Amino acid sequence: MPDSIVEVQNLSITFREKTILDGINLRVQPRKIYSIIGPNGSGKTTLLRTITRNLKPATGQVKLNGVNIHKMPSKAVARSMAFLTQTRSGRSDVDVRQLVSYGRFAHREWWKGNQRQDLEIIEECIHKTGLDDLANRKISTLSGGEQQRAWIAMALAQKPKILILDEPTTFLDVSHQLEILELITNLNVTDDITVLMVLHDINHAARFSDELVIIHQGTLFAHGDPWDMLTPKNLSEVFRIKAHISEDNETKKPVFYAKSVIKNGNQRL
Amino acid sequence: MNNAESLPDPQKKLVWGKYAVIVGFLGLAIFAFILGNLLGSMKIDLATVLNAIFQPDDSTASLVIRNIRLPRMITAALVGVNLALAGAILQGVMINPLADPGIIGISSGAGLVGIVILILFPQYNFLVPIGAFIGAMSAAIIIYILAWKGGIQPIRIILAGVAVSAFFGAGISALLVFYSDRVHGALTFMNGSLSTRSWPEVSTILPYTVVGTILALLLAERLNILILGDDIARGLGLNVEVTRLGLTAMAALLAASAVSVVGLLGFVGLIIPHAVRLMIGTNYKFLFPGSVVLGATVVMLSDTFARTAFSPTEIPVGVVMAVLGAPFFLYLLRRE
Incomplete structure (x- = not known):
């Protein structure tokens, strides 16, 4: 077994001859929490979207458990890796339980409905995210923090090894931001889930992460322990x-x- | 498995209201079917209609029912099913509530090829269904290519669709002008008409309806996931490109089979799924069966109205659908 769950090798992305990401190398080790920080437009979201196969790299590759992710079947990827985007569309009248059940898609045969095991996992994920009382409510009737928890429950139902989140706390007030980050760190401990997320708030990133990844102008500027990353030099060079x-x-x-x-x-x- | 009963299943959760609405549609469909067989220039009572269906004899009434009204009603129902399904699928695939085979140009693609065959190569008119499919599929692909810009955005799909629709429409108009001596058949094709449609049309369209309905019910969960957005759907393990291409092909096939039988019948694909959504919500597990039944009902009722309201003159069913559909379309635009 490779010692990294996700490995980004020499990854570059160009979009209309403009280089968005340039030669990124990153090894994501199991059971740790990684936060990607960087100024607006530095390429953080692009990096997440490439790791989750939503963009094809110009050069380099992304490996999931040692296998090139672009050569893996979709469902196999989804059984190891869950991804939540920052903005979401979709039906306003879907209820929490139904949304969470979509997380089981990659585990089901296409002609079958939910098996008993699926139903148990759905209830378990609703419980872990504290949504027991809201399970039958429509998503559109929930608060921002509750909605975010429902989406996390859906990702959790995939039973992923790694959870990838793009700014999970945007649009939330500060208490809900902390609530979501505490939920994520709890899941990291209780379910052994590796977490890779983009965070806007650098203090939150430093507090809740094992490792910080600083992206600056499309390159990996630095990567390591929060104490080594939050230095006057880094903050002035990257964030001005x-x-x-x-x-x-x-x-x-x-x-x-x-x-x-x-x-x-x-x-x- | 005993324990499983106590777990709420989001897929099988009993939503009696939604089933009740679908059963209500079904009742309405049966009513529309019988009504369509009862009404017409020849007065035939209910007992004779039922006799003609179940115990046919050689009476004139029996022949009128079996050779004219019955197959025409069945064709109307199947056309309604196919167009409603095509609309429901396209609205999901393109993540656009205004998608409809007519509005986004798939029908006009089918129509152009159909009219080219009808006017220029009338001896090959048996090729109209396959030609209509090729036209529909080409239109769908062209719209996709035009609208693609690092992803699919609903507004670009509509704009590309309107452009493609106008382009093919211009081609149709040009043909009608150049070959004005041959346009009679083409004219009813343009408006969508069920006049003189009978058993051959039923056998043309029936396989598409049966396969399309079964596939739609099997793929409902995929559409539910697809409309969460590409990135989320991909993260959940859906092969977004293959799903989207397959579903678009399915919608094009359903629309093309309907166009090849009735011509350009607009608005069914738009208003039926929306009416169903307003009543029972957006879950495709209910939306598909609801659209199937309501689509059949509305086209049967509209055709019966088109055939009998201004008797002896028969107006094309497409005119009735447009009168019903255009205000509904505006209503949806204002709701958005």
């Missing part, structure tokens, strides 16, 4: 801010607040 960094008493993780914007990049440290 002067920041004060300190240790959070409780979590022993780094936190920062931005002091000022660096203008025109001529104040490089």
Whole structure:
């Protein structure tokens, strides 16, 4: 068995002769939480969409459990990897239980309905995400945080080894942001699920992740422990801010607040 | 398996209201079917109609029922089923509530090829169904290519469809002008008419209806997943490209088989799935059976009206559908 669950090798993406991602290498190790951070337009979402086969790389490849993901059958990928996008469309009148049942699609034969095992997993995922009382409610009647939990329950029903999320906390107020991140970290522990997500809030990323991945102008700028990533140098070069960094008493993780914007990049440290 | 009964199954959850609506549609379909056989220039009572269907004899009434009204009603029902299914599928595949074989140009593709055959090569008119299919499929592919830009966006599909529809429509008009001496058959084809349709048409369209309905019911879950959006559907393990291509081909085949029998009958594919959605929701597991039954009902009723309302003049059923459909289309636009 390879020691990485997802391996990104020399990945490049070009779109209309513009290079979006350039030579990305990343090994995602099992049971860890990875957060990708970077400024707007740096290529974070593009990287997630390529890892999840929604974009084809110009060069390089993505391996899932050692196999090139673009050569795997769709259902086989979905049984190991679940992906939630940032924005979602779809039917407004689908109820929570039905949405969660879609997570079982990759485990079912196409002519069959849900087997007993599927039904048990659906209930289990509804329970794990705290949606027991809302299982029969229509998605459109739920709050933003509850909707997000329902989508996570759907992804969970895939029984994935790795859960990939694109900004799971956008559009949520701060208490719901924490609720979602706590849910994700709990699942990481209880279900041994590897997590790879894009987060907008750098402090959240530092607090809830084992590893931070900094993407800057389409390249992998740096990758490692939150303490090694949240440095004045990185924050100024990548995010163009002067920041004060300190240790959070409780979590022993780094936190920062931005002091000022660096203008025109001529104040490089 | 005893324990399984206590677990709520999202697929089999009993939704009595939805089943009741579908059963209601079914009752309406039977009523429409009988009505269509009762009404007409020749007065025939219910007992004679039933006799003609179950115990045919050589009386004039029996012959009128068996050779004219019965096959015409069956053709109407099958056309309604195929167009309603095609519309329901396309609305899901293109993630566009306004998709319909007529509006997005698939029908005009079928129509152009059909009219080319009818006018230029009348001796090959048996090729109309296959030609109509090729035209429908080509139109669907052209619309896809035109609308593709790193993904499919509903608004581009509609615009591309309108453009393709106008283009093929221009071709049809040009043919009608150049060959104005041969347009009579083509004219009823343009408006969608069930006049003089009989058993040969039933046997043309029936296989498509049967296979299409069965496949639609089997693929309902895939459509439910597809309309969650490409990225989510792919993440759930759906092969998005193959599913979309297969379903588009299926819709084109259903629409083409209907066009080859009645000509360009618009609005059925648009209004039927929407009416069903308004009543029983957007789950394709209910939407498909609901559309099948309501599609058959509405085309049977419309054709009966078209045939009898202005007797002895018969108006094309397409005119009735347009009168019903255009206001409904505007209503949907305002709701969006």
